[in-house]
Amino acid sequence: MTDAATPAAAVLSTRGLSKTFGALQVARGIDLDLARSARLGLIGPNGAGKTTLVNLLTGFTEPDAGTITLDGERIDRLSGDERVRRGLVRTHQLNTLLVEETARENIAVAIAEREGLGWRMLRYGARWRACVAEADERLAEVGLADVAGHRVSELPYGRQRLLEIGIALAMRPRVLLLDEPAAGVPSGEAHAIHDMIDRLPPDVAVLMIEHDMEIVFRFAREIIVLVQGAILTRGTPAQIARDPQVRSVYLGRSVA
Amino acid sequence: MTHLTILLDGLAYGMVLFIISVGLTVTMGLMRVVNLAHGAFAMIGGYAASVLVASGFPFAAAAALAVIGVALVGAVAELTIYRPLYRKGELPQSLMTFGFTFVVIATLTTLFGTGMRTLPIPAALDGLVDLGFRAYPLYRLFLIAVGLALFGLLWVAVDGTLIGARLRAAVDNPRMSQAVGVNVNLLFTLTFAAGCALAAFGAVVGAQLLPLDPYYALRYLVLFLVVVGVGGLGNFKGSFVAAIVLGIVETSCKYLVPSLAPYIFYSLVLALLLWKPAGLMPARSAR
Amino acid sequence: MTASAVHGAPRARPAAAPMLSPGRVVLHAIPWLLVIAAYVALPDYLTLGTNVLIMILFALSLEIALGYAGIVSLGHAAFYGVGAYAAGICAIHFTNEPLLGLLFATAVAAVFGLITGALILHTQGMTLMMLTLAVAALIAEAANQAHALTGGDDGLQLPALKPLLGLFKFDLWGHTAYLYAGAVLLVWFLLSWRIVRSPFGRSVNGIRQNPRRMRAIGAPVWRRLVAAYGLSAAMAGTAGALSAQATGSVGISSLSLLTSGTVLMVLVLGGMRRLYGAFVGAVVYVVVQDLAAELDPFRWMFVIGGLLMASVLFFENGLMSIVDIVGRARASRKSPPACGPDRGPAPKVTP
Numbered sequence: 001m002t003d004a005a006t007p008a009a010a011v012l013s014t015r016g017l018s019k020t021f022g023a024l025q026v027a028r029g030i031d032l033d034l035a036r037s038a039r040l041g042l043i044g045p046n047g048a049g050k051t052t053l054v055n056l057l058t059g060f061t062e063p064d065a066g067t068i069t070l071d072g073e074r075i076d077r078l079s080g081d082e083r084v085r086r087g088l089v090r091t092h093q094l095n096t097l098l099v100e101e102t103a104r105e106n107i108a109v110a111i112a113e114r115e116g117l118g119w120r121m122l123r124y125g126a127r128w129r130a131c132v133a134e135a136d137e138r139l140a141e142v143g144l145a146d147v148a149g150h151r152v153s154e155l156p157y158g159r160q161r162l163l164e165i166g167i168a169l170a171m172r173p174r175v176l177l178l179d180e181p182a183a184g185v186p187s188g189e190a191h192a193i194h195d196m197i198d199r200l201p202p203d204v205a206v207l208m209i210e211h212d213m214e215i216v217f218r219f220a221r222e223i224i225v226l227v228q229g230a231i232l233t234r235g236t237p238a239q240i241a242r243d244p245q246v247r248s249v250y251l252g253r254s255v256a
Numbered sequence: 257m258t259h260l261t262i263l264l265d266g267l268a269y270g271m272v273l274f275i276i277s278v279g280l281t282v283t284m285g286l287m288r289v290v291n292l293a294h295g296a297f298a299m300i301g302g303y304a305a306s307v308l309v310a311s312g313f314p315f316a317a318a319a320a321l322a323v324i325g326v327a328l329v330g331a332v333a334e335l336t337i338y339r340p341l342y343r344k345g346e347l348p349q350s351l352m353t354f355g356f357t358f359v360v361i362a363t364l365t366t367l368f369g370t371g372m373r374t375l376p377i378p379a380a381l382d383g384l385v386d387l388g389f390r391a392y393p394l395y396r397l398f399l400i401a402v403g404l405a406l407f408g409l410l411w412v413a414v415d416g417t418l419i420g421a422r423l424r425a426a427v428d429n430p431r432m433s434q435a436v437g438v439n440v441n442l443l444f445t446l447t448f449a450a451g452c453a454l455a456a457f458g459a460v461v462g463a464q465l466l467p468l469d470p471y472y473a474l475r476y477l478v479l480f481l482v483v484v485g486v487g488g489l490g491n492f493k494g495s496f497v498a499a500i501v502l503g504i505v506e507t508s509c510k511y512l513v514p515s516l517a518p519y520i521f522y523s524l525v526l527a528l529l530l531w532k533p534a535g536l537m538p539a540r541s542a543r
Numbered sequence: 544m545t546a547s548a549v550h551g552a553p554r555a556r557p558a559a560a561p562m563l564s565p566g567r568v569v570l571h572a573i574p575w576l577l578v579i580a581a582y583v584a585l586p587d588y589l590t591l592g593t594n595v596l597i598m599i600l601f602a603l604s605l606e607i608a609l610g611y612a613g614i615v616s617l618g619h620a621a622f623y624g625v626g627a628y629a630a631g632i633c634a635i636h637f638t639n640e641p642l643l644g645l646l647f648a649t650a651v652a653a654v655f656g657l658i659t660g661a662l663i664l665h666t667q668g669m670t671l672m673m674l675t676l677a678v679a680a681l682i683a684e685a686a687n688q689a690h691a692l693t694g695g696d697d698g699l700q701l702p703a704l705k706p707l708l709g710l711f712k713f714d715l716w717g718h719t720a721y722l723y724a725g726a727v728l729l730v731w732f733l734l735s736w737r738i739v740r741s742p743f744g745r746s747v748n749g750i751r752q753n754p755r756r757m758r759a760i761g762a763p764v765w766r767r768l769v770a771a772y773g774l775s776a777a778m779a780g781t782a783g784a785l786s787a788q789a790t791g792s793v794g795i796s797s798l799s800l801l802t803s804g805t806v807l808m809v810l811v812l813g814g815m816r817r818l819y820g821a822f823v824g825a826v827v828y829v830v831v832q833d834l835a836a837e838l839d840p841f842r843w844m845f846v847i848g849g850l851l852m853a854s855v856l857f858f859e860n861g862l863m864s865i866v867d868i869v870g871r872a873r874a875s876r877k878s879p880p881a882c883g884p885d886r887g888p889a890p891k892v893t894p
Contacts, residue, residue: 081763084758092755097753099752100752113746118743118746121744292617346615348855351854351855355847356848359849359852360848477676518681518688522678526674529666530662533666
């Protein structure tokens with residue numbers, strides 16, 4: 001069963017998504033459907049527009065044309081934080097954490113936001129403590145329980161990366177966009193990331209940008225290849241690996 | 257007051273703003289350090305020239321000495337105060353330069369008193385010119401000419417020469433620039449000194465329009481920042497446009513609707529900065 | 544670029560709000576006991592003391608905007624002045640009941656803060672900084688122009704105020720004014736304490752450090768910043784109103800850049816992300832000011848300017864960072880880190 005969902009069943013869909021920066025067209029009419037339990041890998045050479053696509057989906061960048069639908073609702077007019085509140089969550093290629101705060105605080109604040117506590121100024125004691133308790137659970141789930149009370153700036157990069165993903169998961173997303181989760185992680189710490197990716201909740205639709213082919217082929221049930229802002233081809237990992245077009249553009253002759 | 261007179265007055269005022277502010281767009285825009293002491297450097301120049309003229313120096317000599325003096329002060333300040341700040345971030349830079357401004361004001365008033373200082377314009381430039389519709393002060397035409405000349409000079413120097421390219425490169429990537437042989441430290445010191453010198457020059461020639469009083473550095477600081485901000489940090493062409501536009505608006509309001517002048521001026525500034533937060537013409541090498 | 548990443552000791556404020564231990568209660572009580580002690584022990588210096596209390600409140604307001612929300616507000620005197628003038632106008636035209644005047648002034652300042660904040664907080668970095676200056680300049684010019692309402696250059700003289708709560712007359716020696724200021728400060732302090740640790744306060748603190756991260760968790764960044772700015776403006780307005788009511792007059796200098804610079808210095812000197820930093824900075828400021836009482840405004844600028852420069856060079860984290868150093872020394876002796884808000888940073892961990 002592939003993730004090429006029928007549009008009706010897709011949790012996230014785009015039609016004709018396009019964006020031009022000056023003379024450079026970074027997205028050309030992208031049509032995408034992400035099913036409820038999707039594991040979609042997005043690959044392509046550098047500068048193909050992968051992160052741009054994620055930016056368009058999250059609202060960081062405004063498209064020139066096209067629509068984005070989340071669970072049947074048009075979201076391309078909504079602001080970034082409104083999309084997040086509807087369950088569209090991303091991680092960043094470079095860690096984007098509150099480095100002065102503890103790991104626990106980072107997650108607790110995200111949970112508080114999820115619970116709608118962000119405007120509470122005076123009456124919050126019990127509910128905040130609940131957020132902190134849940135934060136500790138989440139940290140345990142991603143293997144960061146031992147550093148819960150440590151400042152993020154003191155954590156090694158790989159563990160910070162785990163935290164970045166952990167925060168995203170703590171938000172109970174419907175759709176999770178992972179932007180190169182293993183990027184910059186030294187090989188000694190990468191296994192934790194791999195494990196985390198293996199254990200992503202089955203009911204979350206996950207789109208992952210990655211350059212590490214090992215991770216992509218291990219994770220994805222479907223792969224989309226993006227070249228110069230347009231989708232070159234899509235298919236199962238096996239199909240993609242065999243596709244001569246993809247090989248010549250991107251994979252090279254090293255993949256058997 | 258005919259509209260043309262207001263226009264010319266506004267233009268002259270704008271030119272003074274431009275001459276003073278262009279140094280600030282360089283420090284804040286290209287060197288990317290918050291410099292709230294720019295008005296203080298201008299003030300030092302104005303005060304120095306005023307004191308020299310009062311002691312009997314001819315205008316041109318006093319102006320030259322004042323400008324050179326401020327250039328030296330600027331260079332020393334860059335080496336001692338500003339250099340450690342480059343890496344520190346906006347808040348420490350704001351605080352340090354804000355404090356430095358207060359110190360400069362206090363020093364100048366201690367040395368030269370708390371009254372207003374006059375800087376009489378040279379006799380050669382005093383007087384009226386017959387422009388057909390009326391007789392117009394020669395000095396203001398002189399200011400307009402100086403402003404245009406400076407603009408032209410900068411156009412050639414910054415856009416056209418190696419110095420401009422080196423400066424832009426040094427700001428964008430200091431280490432790389434150093435690697436290819438650009439003496440980044442020297443470049444920064446010289447550029448900063450030049451910016452201060454221009455500020456001093458503007459204060460000296462513009463003393464008739466921006467009177468020299470103890471609060472000069474603070475009162476006009478907002479004005480200079482606004483010109484630079486509206487024009488676009490780091491872009492002297494933007495500063496030129498912004499200075500002219502704001503100069504004309506300010507002057508027109510003062511003549512036509514004096515009680516509403518500050519409201520209109522600041523509302524316009526707010527509107528422009530909200531419409532284009534990076535300025536009307538952001539520098540090409542903007543972050 | 545915000546003020547966040549570069550100033551102030553990064554202090555990990557752990558998520559769990561600990562129960563206050565008896566030791567901590569005593570520590571917290573000390574500044575307030577000192578406030579009362581000063582009232583009893585230094586009856587001749589009550590006017591000075593009231594100035595300290597007002598300055599503490601003013602510095603606290605800036606701490607919310609700058610220390611926690613990361614908004615580099617170089618024109619915060621605008622809100623202080625608005626509060627002062629509002630209190631004056633209220634006493635002259637509406638009612639000379641002090642508490643009503645205080646509430647009115649606080650509300651007016653809050654509205655100014657919310658409106659100007661809503662306008663300018665879409666921007667950041669140098670542009671935002673310039674806009675805070677432009678707004679302050681606009682308000683100062685407006686006050687200067689509106690003679691009929693503000694007295695222009697001459698300022699306002701308040702009529703004698705009704706007794707506080709109907710019971711405590713404002714006497715010449717400043718007894719009532721001192722306790723009044725102290726009580727108002729206590730109320731705002733407790734509110735600030737609560738708000739800073741609340742989810743709202745933590746989200747604003749997060750926005751200062753990394754707006755992108757906060758957006759990524761769905762926080763409406765601009766709205767939160769505007770709220771924090773409005774709150775800060777309200778506090779500054781209260782401080783201004785207290786000043787007007789305690790001294791009986793309002794001057795145009797309350798809106799000046801010098802006033803903005805002064806409160807900035809007080810905050811930076813004391814420490815930007817510790818609520819008690821405002822206490823330390825204000826005491827230092829007022830004591831220095833009193834010692835330098837014969838100095839004219841220009842010599843005074845020398846002191847303020849020098850202190851600002853010195854604080855950047857030497858006291859980057861404020862005098863309160865001494866608490867950090869002590870805290871770290873204690874933490875290295877005991878095993879579980881004594882973590883709590885306003886305590887030192889979490890201990891270093893070798894990865």
